[in-house]
Amino acid sequence: MKITFPHMGTTLIFAKLFELFDHEIIMPPRPSKKTIDLGVKHSPEFACFPFKVIMGSYLEAIEAGADTIVTSGGHGPCRAGYYGELHKKILDDFGHQVNFIIFNAPQDNWSKFMENLKKIKAKKSWFNFWRNLKIIYKLAKAIDNVEKIVEQKRAYSPNGEVDLIWKKAKEEFNKINTIDEIEFVETKVKADLDSLSIHLPADKDRIKIGIIGEIYVVMEESINNYIEEKLNSFGVEVERSHYLSDWIDDTFLPFFGESTKIKAKGQQYIKIGIGGHAQESVGRIVDYKDRGFHGVIHLKPFGCLPELVSQSMLDKIAKDLNIPILSISIDEQIAEANILTRVEAFLDMVRQQKSLEERKIKHG
Amino acid sequence: MGKLKLGIPRALLYYFYYPFWEKLFSELDIELIVSNYTSREQLDKGIKYSISEICVPIKVYIGHVLDLINQGVDYVYIPRIISIKKNIFLCPKFLGLPDMIKNSIPEIENKILTHQITAKDDSLAGFKNYLGMADKLNISKWKLFWALQKANSHWQEHRKTQLQVNIDKKVLTIALIGYVYNIYDRFINMDLLRHLREMGINIVTFEMVDSQIIEQEVKLFPKPMFWEFTNKLLGAGYHFLKSPDIDGIIYVSAFGCGPDSILGSFLEIDANQANKPFMTLRIDEQTGESHLLTRIEAFVDLLKLKKS
Numbered sequence: 001m002k003i004t005f006p007h008m009g010t011t012l013i014f015a016k017l018f019e020l021f022d023h024e025i026i027m028p029p030r031p032s033k034k035t036i037d038l039g040v041k042h043s044p045e046f047a048c049f050p051f052k053v054i055m056g057s058y059l060e061a062i063e064a065g066a067d068t069i070v071t072s073g074g075h076g077p078c079r080a081g082y083y084g085e086l087h088k089k090i091l092d093d094f095g096h097q098v099n100f101i102i103f104n105a106p107q108d109n110w111s112k113f114m115e116n117l118k119k120i121k122a123k124k125s126w127f128n129f130w131r132n133l134k135i136i137y138k139l140a141k142a143i144d145n146v147e148k149i150v151e152q153k154r155a156y157s158p159n160g161e162v163d164l165i166w167k168k169a170k171e172e173f174n175k176i177n178t179i180d181e182i183e184f185v186e187t188k189v190k191a192d193l194d195s196l197s198i199h200l201p202a203d204k205d206r207i208k209i210g211i212i213g214e215i216y217v218v219m220e221e222s223i224n225n226y227i228e229e230k231l232n233s234f235g236v237e238v239e240r241s242h243y244l245s246d247w248i249d250d251t252f253l254p255f256f257g258e259s260t261k262i263k264a265k266g267q268q269y270i271k272i273g274i275g276g277h278a279q280e281s282v283g284r285i286v287d288y289k290d291r292g293f294h295g296v297i298h299l300k301p302f303g304c305l306p307e308l309v310s311q312s313m314l315d316k317i318a319k320d321l322n323i324p325i326l327s328i329s330i331d332e333q334i335a336e337a338n339i340l341t342r343v344e345a346f347l348d349m350v351r352q353q354k355s356l357e358e359r360k361i362k363h364g
Numbered sequence: 365m366g367k368l369k370l371g372i373p374r375a376l377l378y379y380f381y382y383p384f385w386e387k388l389f390s391e392l393d394i395e396l397i398v399s400n401y402t403s404r405e406q407l408d409k410g411i412k413y414s415i416s417e418i419c420v421p422i423k424v425y426i427g428h429v430l431d432l433i434n435q436g437v438d439y440v441y442i443p444r445i446i447s448i449k450k451n452i453f454l455c456p457k458f459l460g461l462p463d464m465i466k467n468s469i470p471e472i473e474n475k476i477l478t479h480q481i482t483a484k485d486d487s488l489a490g491f492k493n494y495l496g497m498a499d500k501l502n503i504s505k506w507k508l509f510w511a512l513q514k515a516n517s518h519w520q521e522h523r524k525t526q527l528q529v530n531i532d533k534k535v536l537t538i539a540l541i542g543y544v545y546n547i548y549d550r551f552i553n554m555d556l557l558r559h560l561r562e563m564g565i566n567i568v569t570f571e572m573v574d575s576q577i578i579e580q581e582v583k584l585f586p587k588p589m590f591w592e593f594t595n596k597l598l599g600a601g602y603h604f605l606k607s608p609d610i611d612g613i614i615y616v617s618a619f620g621c622g623p624d625s626i627l628g629s630f631l632e633i634d635a636n637q638a639n640k641p642f643m644t645l646r647i648d649e650q651t652g653e654s655h656l657l658t659r660i661e662a663f664v665d666l667l668k669l670k671k672s
Contacts, residue, residue, distance in 0.1 A: 044625045044626075044628060044629040045625070046617075046619075046620060046621065046622070046624065046625035046628075047625045047626070047629075048622070048625075073587075075451065075590060076452075076453055076589075076590020076591070077453040077454070077455065077456050077459065077590045077591060078456065078590075079622050079623070079625070079626060081590060082587070082589065082590065082626050085586060085587050086626055086629060086630070089629065089630060089633060090629065090633070093633050269463060269467060270460060270463045271444075271462075271463060272444070272446070272459060272460075272480070273459075274456040274459035274460040275453070275456040275459070275590075276456070278456070278460065302417065303417060303620045303622060303625075304622075305455060305456040305457060305622040306456045306460075308415065308417060308418050308457070309456055309457060309459075309460035309463065309464050311415055311417075312414065312415050312418065312464045312467060312468050313463065313464070313467035313468075315467075316467040316468075317467075329417060
């Protein structure tokens with residue numbers, strides 16, 4: 001069984017998961033122009049962009065020898081829950097013989113879920129199984145903890161020292177096998193970041209931008225044109241609305257995660273869950289405003305169903321809360337220069353609004 | 365005090381549920397005002413208040429809401445239909461419809477009459493769904509209860525008449541797969557039905573298929589879709605694929621429709637394997653009539669050739 005999976009965010013976590021169970025892995029290549037072209041060619045025209053990119057990833061991985069695809073399902077109403085089935089249908093139509101292991105929510109079909117788990121567990125004992133899951137969970141948490149610091153400090157490190165540490169950290173994390181090792185690496189990387197001579201400016205001089213939207217385009221930097229790095233390079237701090245460990249929390253421990261609290265904050269604008277992360281997206285804007293952020297960037301794939309609903313409220317929310325919001329729709333035709341220009345103009349506006357407000361406070 | 369004037373946009377599920385709403389609100393002594401037929405001008409207004417990327421049916425809907433506000437109604441009825449089958453929803457845009465309208469059109473919040481509907485089957489008559497609305501309109505629960513019963517039986521009768529179709533096997537029969545608001549809005553689909561009828565073609569749609577047949581077909585599918593109306597199209601679509609009476613299938617889909625992008629691919633692949641002529645017609649606010657005509661004519665010519 002040669003396993004591959006969609007490329008989303010820090011893929012080393014998924015790779016580690018299968019590695020711990022002694023599976024052979026075909027790493028999906030980082031989505032490139034070629035991946036996207038391949039995916040677009042073989043996907044329905046109006047499928048959302050992540051579907052097309054993942055399609056391209058699968059085709060590349062199959063070419064490299066993968067015969068099993070592991071992915072997640074869902075029960076809607078967002079289209080993403082149906083990706084697995086449609087990918088399978090289209091790949092079958094091409095005559096590619098690949099197995100799909102699609103993880104739907106366990107309560108939908110227990111026996112199917114257990115069957116899938118056993119395929120992943122392979123020859124390991126259940127004891128090892130739980131131990132491995134725990135390692136993966138801790139790993140996801142540790143990586144996200146480090147990344148949050150990176151997203152802040154990188155704004156004040158124009159020479160790329162932070163990036164260097166972050167790159168090395170990912171390599172180190174890739175080598176771990178036990179929880180102790182994860183803790184060791186995390187402490188070490190944090191110490192390295194601390195030892196850099198970076199001085200965070202005084203609170204009033206910092207600019208913080210939140211990134212919200214659809215999970216795939218927010219987390220997969222090769223698709224959103226490395227928007228976080230770009231924002232950092234303009235000297236602003238960034239925080240995303242999605243981190244892998246939060247996603248694990250929300251999926252498996254829905255009542256303990258943060259998302260219930262976040263959703264409640266957007267109640268006024270969007271009453272019920274409508275699929276995807278639309279409700280969280282709206283709640284996050286309110287949350288970012290409460291936490292003193294200066295602007296919000298909304299990312300979504302072209303034609304995304306739930307995020308279109310949240311996008312249609314952005315103007316009103318921006319006005320109500322007095323926070324600048326930039327919405328960027330991402331598809332195969334987006335160009336880097338386009339994003340750069342819009343982000344630059346947006347940041348000018350954010351800075352201007354910030355100084356306007358400061359003046360207002362000063363003069364009463 | 366005169367009767368309350370309630371506006372119903374002639375868009376989206378109007379084309380499926382209007383007989384129900386008509387009976388319900390007349391029983392409740394509410395004056396119903398249906399917006400004007402979709403027109404260029406009206407759609408343009410809708411486009412102005414919607415984000416550019418959203419599907420045409422939503423733009424049309426917003427146009428109709430504005431039309432009603434112009435006509436001076438007291439409220440516009442915008443129900444939030446969450447599901448009409450257990451664990452199966454409607455498209456996210458229906459789930460967020462009142463939120464979307466409220467936050468897109470300025471100063472409309474007090475003009476919206478909305479309530480949530482979660483039902484086990486196609487009927488919208490679940491009493492509990494309407495309680496909040498009844499309080500707001502000062503209607504007694506008894507009156508509401510009976511009005512719902514009457515509206516429901518009226519609607520069920522209406523559905524039964526839709527099922528009686530006679531297929532004349534001598535002429536071509538085309539199955540139109542598409543949501544009610546794309547098939548029956550004459551403006552948005554450039555009067556597709558009339559064009560087909562003028563060519564002497566029988567037309568069947570999903571409402572003409574017994575819901576039991578639809579459900580059977582859906583059960584055969586590995587994983588049902590998440591959206592109830594898409595499931596109906598899926599069931600009807602696969603039924604048409606197998607039915608020898610159907611000469612060809614036209615899939616009418618709106619630009620940017622998400623559920624269609626999923627179902628359309630399944631049907632297209634399987635129609636190909638079943639050797640059933642299949643064409644996708646994409647409609648949007650810029651579709652030209654001659655373009656549409658050319659494509660239909662070519663498709664019909666092909667079917668005629670195949671039949672003879």
